[in-house]
Amino acid sequence: MKKKRPTLQDVADLVGVTKMTVSRYLKNADLVSSPLQIRIREALDTLGYIPNRAPDILSNSKSHAIGVLLPSLTNQVFSEVIRGVEGVFEPAGYQTMLAHYGYSRESEEARIATLLSYNVDGLIISESFHTDRVRKMLEVAGVPVIEIMDSVSPPIEQAIGIDNEAAAYAMTHFMIEKGHRKVVYFAARMDERTLLKIKGYERAMQDQGLTPLCVKTTSASSFTLGATFLEEVLKQQPDTDGIFCTNDDLAIGALYACQKAGIKVPEQIGIAGFHGHDISRAMVPLLATVITPREEIGRLAAEHLLSRLQGNPIQQRVIDLPFKIEAGESL
Amino acid sequence: MKKKRPTLQDVADLVGVTKMTVSRYLKNADLVSSPLQIRIREALDTLGYIPNRAPDILSNSKSHAIGVLLPSLTNQVFSEVIRGVEGVFEPAGYQTMLAHYGYSRESEEARIATLLSYNVDGLIISESFHTDRVRKMLEVAGVPVIEIMDSVSPPIEQAIGIDNEAAAYAMTHFMIEKGHRKVVYFAARMDERTLLKIKGYERAMQDQGLTPLCVKTTSASSFTLGATFLEEVLKQQPDTDGIFCTNDDLAIGALYACQKAGIKVPEQIGIAGFHGHDISRAMVPLLATVITPREEIGRLAAEHLLSRLQGNPIQQRVIDLPFKIEAGESL
DNA sequence: CATATTATTGTTACACGTAACATTAACATA
């Protein structure tokens, strides 16, 4: 009953040639004679032929699809990474298959297997620690892989990102320079990058003889969470005079909570975030934050992957991109 | 040189059975004898076998992949839609292929063709107007299609969304009720949904005997744009006492600009946004906005698509979800 | 013990576009 969609053979039959001739037309119209070009074009139109990549993928395993595996698709950070990736791959004629693993290693394994089962030509993934099973899969699959977000070393093949630990160290140091002493760190999610940032923060505090203090949760960050954390800290450590948050969301939440509570920022408490989203750079007061090159990470990852798909060798194993300390008005 | 990744045949050879037996094991381990189960498991492990969906897609054209086509992948609205979709399809064992078309119809055609060339089992798309070519493609492909975002009528098959025009009408009406008379509309992008909202706004103004005024641009919205628009309007229409923005970004940008310029919100100017993102519901003052069920749209679209993939008929052609007027503190 | 039944594994064919090679037709040149 449900007629299947037309194949090349159907088109060829309508024209009265073999499917190979139609295939040639599709690849490059000038490979067939001009009268045939017209008739084939008409037949394609009449039947509404839609190309089918499956047989080609099967016989030469080039899918022209690349897999992008991220912890989350909603987090704004990763949205911007995706924009960077798509900006390169879409014009290059590659289809991106996005997957997310919700920060779970098990899920990461399953997602990579799925992407590979669709014969993606390359992978962009976003953690630097991987289980042995994942490493084996990537090796066996033999597709180029790029790890993004942290400039981790040594990478499986190639890594592109920032030095999260150094970035957190720098911002903490900057806050101390600005006169904040009792600086508390607000952490959420507790993923790999957050752990690195905590390390940087703690090191910076200790280097100045100060005592680090971390408020943590494994759940996702949000504006509300920033506010909740602030209340908690003010209750337990009323002399806190600085808050460094693992991302802008927490920072903005904390800042609004201060405004509501009548606490002056930055006079009474200095607040800093991480990433430098648009909102942080438009709000009043401007948020102090670490500006990270999220879109560029995506763009570069895609460009390097593309280069390797074109047969070029790895150019640079680790690409460490610069971050920037934005002073804002909240410190 | 580059050893290709192992096939079922390689695994079968190692065990000393036919690939059919291994295929059975993969589908349901109990279909093969227990001693074989162990040996197959070992062989799979040794070789690091990765399933290959291509042949199956080719022979029965069920890919267990669904295509999601959105105007933009970075816009927070669509991020949340994606979350809703993935929340359903991921546990159901479907891989989503995301694509975006940057609000261009040409690109929409190309992207749909690409998704179909990978034999997606179903499509979620996000415009209600489509070219004839697109309609033909969808018809020929014979896969279930769901249109999301606006509760448009009549849909190709099924549409899920909100009534954008009614929502804009309701908010405009609410602003007028609150005493704002010279309400200006800030529009960006000028996509289908924005046009509907403008229509609702204009109708509401006219119904109250007021003159609608729209500030427009085809470029993307941003916080900065909201600020720019505000300056412009204050120069040209200094007696403006209300601003209704096509999304929260513009509204927040305008609100911050007011704060910087010393204009009191809502006393001098009332400001309203659209969508009700987290930030709008956390900021000071709370933004008046239309709360839209973005994630639910994604979730419902996925659930209905899944139901149809399981062979069920269309249950309801148009699903019109409720929006909510959030009064906030900015009106 | 013979036949029926079930459990387990094997065989064959298929999906469809394209690379590689083969053929035919058309034209040019000596």
Add this chain to the structure above:
DNA sequence: TATGTTAATGTTACGTGTAACAATAATATG
């Protein structure tokens, strides 16, 4: 006219997992 060259189209084979059917072995039943 015979041979060489090019242009245009055709033929064949291939990739890999699985449905459908076939065959065999093992067990049960009368």
